[in-house]
Amino acid sequence: MLKRAQFLASFASLSSPESRTYHDKKRAEKKRHNAALICLTRRHVDVLHAMLKHRTLYRPGHEQTA
Numbered sequence: 001m002l003k004r005a006q007f008l009a010s011f012a013s014l015s016s017p018e019s020r021t022y023h024d025k026k027r028a029e030k031k032r033h034n035a036a037l038i039c040l041t042r043r044h045v046d047v048l049h050a051m052l053k054h055r056t057l058y059r060p061g062h063e064q065t066a
Helices: 002-014 016-029 033-054
Strands: none
Touching: 002 016, 002 033, 016 033
16 A cells, blocks of 8 residues: 555656656666656655655755765
8 A cells, every 4th residue: 555655656746857857767768657657666765765764854856975
């Protein structure tokens, strides 16, 4: 159920320029739409994990290094 919710959230996030750019990048790598959405979902989960690990708030456009 959580997996489905994350997938739907990723689909809805395609209106965001950052998410759309990442999705289009994966499509350019010859991934199908669903595979690109799964990659985007994984990216969102990775961001959420980093936020919890480092106890930080979400900052759009901010890239964490190292």
